[in-house]
Amino acid sequence: MNTIDDRIAAALHARADAVTEADLAPAAPPSSRVVLLDRARTRWAVPLLAAAIVGILAVATVTAVQLSRTSSHPAGPATQLPVQPTPSAVAPTPAPTPTAAPSSQPPSQAPSSRPPSRPTVSVTPPSRVPSGPADAFTLGYQPLWPFGSYADAEQWRTKAGGSQPWHLDASQTALTFTRSYLGFTEINLVTGTFFDDLGAHIKVGYRDPNGQPHTAATLHLVQFGTASDSPWEVVGSDDTTLSLEQPAYGSRVSSPMAIGGHITGVDENIVVSVLASQTDRSTVARVPAGGDHAAWTTGPVTFAQRGVLTLVASTGGHLQQVERFAIHGVHT
Amino acid sequence: MRTMVRNKDVPVRLTPADDADSAVVALFASHRLTMIRLAVLLVDDLETGEDVVQDAFAALHRRWPALADREAAISYLRSCVLNGSRSVLRRRRTVRRNPHPDADRLTVEGADGQLLLAEEHRAVIAALHRLPRRQREVIVLRYWSELTEAQIAAELGISLGTVKSNAFHGRQAIAAALGGAE
Numbered sequence: 460m461n462t463i464d465d466r467i468a469a470a471l472h473a474r475a476d477a478v479t480e481a482d483l484a485p486a487a488p489p490s491s492r493v494v495l496l497d498r499a500r501t502r503w504a505v506p507l508l509a510a511a512i513v514g515i516l517a518v519a520t521v522t523a524v525q526l527s528r529t530s531s532h533p534a535g536p537a538t539q540l541p542v543q544p545t546p547s548a549v550a551p552t553p554a555p556t557p558t559a560a561p562s563s564q565p566p567s568q569a570p571s572s573r574p575p576s577r578p579t580v581s582v583t584p585p586s587r588v589p590s591g592p593a594d595a596f597t598l599g600y601q602p603l604w605p606f607g608s609y610a611d612a613e614q615w616r617t618k619a620g621g622s623q624p625w626h627l628d629a630s631q632t633a634l635t636f637t638r639s640y641l642g643f644t645e646i647n648l649v650t651g652t653f654f655d656d657l658g659a660h661i662k663v664g665y666r667d668p669n670g671q672p673h674t675a676a677t678l679h680l681v682q683f684g685t686a687s688d689s690p691w692e693v694v695g696s697d698d699t700t701l702s703l704e705q706p707a708y709g710s711r712v713s714s715p716m717a718i719g720g721h722i723t724g725v726d727e728n729i730v731v732s733v734l735a736s737q738t739d740r741s742t743v744a745r746v747p748a749g750g751d752h753a754a755w756t757t758g759p760v761t762f763a764q765r766g767v768l769t770l771v772a773s774t775g776g777h778l779q780q781v782e783r784f785a786i787h788g789v790h791t
Numbered sequence: 792m793r794t795m796v797r798n799k800d801v802p803v804r805l806t807p808a809d810d811a812d813s814a815v816v817a818l819f820a821s822h823r824l825t826m827i828r829l830a831v832l833l834v835d836d837l838e839t840g841e842d843v844v845q846d847a848f849a850a851l852h853r854r855w856p857a858l859a860d861r862e863a864a865i866s867y868l869r870s871c872v873l874n875g876s877r878s879v880l881r882r883r884r885t886v887r888r889n890p891h892p893d894a895d896r897l898t899v900e901g902a903d904g905q906l907l908l909a910e911e912h913r914a915v916i917a918a919l920h921r922l923p924r925r926q927r928e929v930i931v932l933r934y935w936s937e938l939t940e941a942q943i944a945a946e947l948g949i950s951l952g953t954v955k956s957n958a959f960h961g962r963q964a965i966a967a968a969l970g971g972a973e
Contacts, residue, residue: 463966463969466911466915467965470911470914471930474831474912476828478824478827478837479824484841486823486841486845488852489848489849489852627882654838654841
């Protein structure tokens with residue numbers, strides 16, 4: 460039993476048997492619908508299919524925008540949402556230079572004590588069956604970073620020649636977004652990863668002085684395209700003890716607006732920022748808050764940013780400047 | 792009607808009349824876990840293994856009408872998993888050649904199947920993943936999939952002699968990692 464052959468076989472079986480049905484993410488077998496769509500890409504029906512998709516997307520976009528005005532960051536992919544009107548650079552630029560322009564005003568309008576219901580209208584959840592690149596792609600979420608549009612993502616995938624390959628790694632994309640785009644340089648750790656049909660859920664955080672890891676936020680990323688090497692895109696955060704719910708995820712906003720959500724914590728000071736890019740950003744409010752799932756709001760705040768906006772709420776001050784944060788995508 | 796049995800799997804009965812959907816659904820139910828385990832041995836990562844296997848089933852579904860021999864379905868699936876795993880490993884090498892600035896600080900915490908393994912098993916798995924790709928595939932197909940050398944040769948599209956050579960060198964390397972004792 461102790462020959463090297465037996466030892467190798469035993470080790471391989473032990474490693475393989477460590478994977479059980481319970482460990483597997485739910486997945487459906489491929490269906491004819493997916494295969495037919497895949498074949499259609501190479502046949503004469505492409506123009507008809509594209510026209511049909513455009514029509515469906517147009518109707519779905521209107522529906523989604525209307526629904527999103529009363530909903531939070533959806534748990535599942537809804538329909539196509541606007542992307543940044545000005546394509547960003549294919550690759551993110553270096554460190555941000557935040558400009559503080561606070562105009563905090565007293566809270567005047569608290570969001571409801573219960574989170575708004577999530578939208579039930581959705582296109583069929585994306586199959587985990589990858590296929591080749593399509594002429595058009597519906598992300599299903601508000602793309603925030605690093606790509607402003609599907610065209611940008613495809614440009615990187617097809618022409619960048621493998622530069623900045625961290626775009627293929629959801630964890631590294633999440634960490635770079637946090638540190639470079641948001642400017643939270645104290646967040647330097649990925650504390651957990653989870654992948655499902657909705658994309659990647661990456662926990663980013665830090666270690667306390669005792670070496671214990673803490674999660675500051677769980678970022679939600681999706682692949683911007685259907686190819687296996689499509690890059691990852693940050694689309695929001697999975698909020699728990701600090702949430703951003705107002706205005707609704709993906710909604711159209713204008714200045715002034717009230718930003719709010721819920722928080723569980725003691726003696727917190729929520730810093731609220733609006734980002735249109737790494738350099739076009741401002742801190743719009745600082746809100747004292749605390750309690751158990753307590754509502755917080757900035758009241759009406761003004762902002763000058765335009766286009767796709769990333770709203771950021773962060774708290775800290777106990778162990779480091781930023782210990783928890785949440786992000787939200789809206790557009791003007 | 793023929794019966795195909797793969798390893799420790801539940802037998803799947805297929806007939807020429809089986810359409811792609813029902814046949815692939817049956818194979819998916821009975822072989823997904825086995826294929827994911829194979830992929831995990833090759834890429835050492837559950838999430839990636841799941842993706843590789845999902846790709847493999849999608850390819851099988853597309854290929855189903857053209858499969859002359861339905862008994863080859865399992866072999867085709869296994870080949871897709873092997874190919875998909877190679878692509879993943881190739882992509883990883885590209886990423887490692889261009890490390891992210893924060894790569895050294897990037898730490899992934901969480902449950903890891905390897906933590907549950909005995910020390911010797913961990914050493915074997917670590918040695919397995921240091922092997923060249925071809926040797927690793929031969930070792931996994933021989934010691935876990937329990938294929939014969941002829942079957943491995945057919946699966947990988949290499950000669951019997953190459954299989955024997957890779958198995959020998961892979962086995963030697965793992966033995967050396969374990970201290971050379973047999």
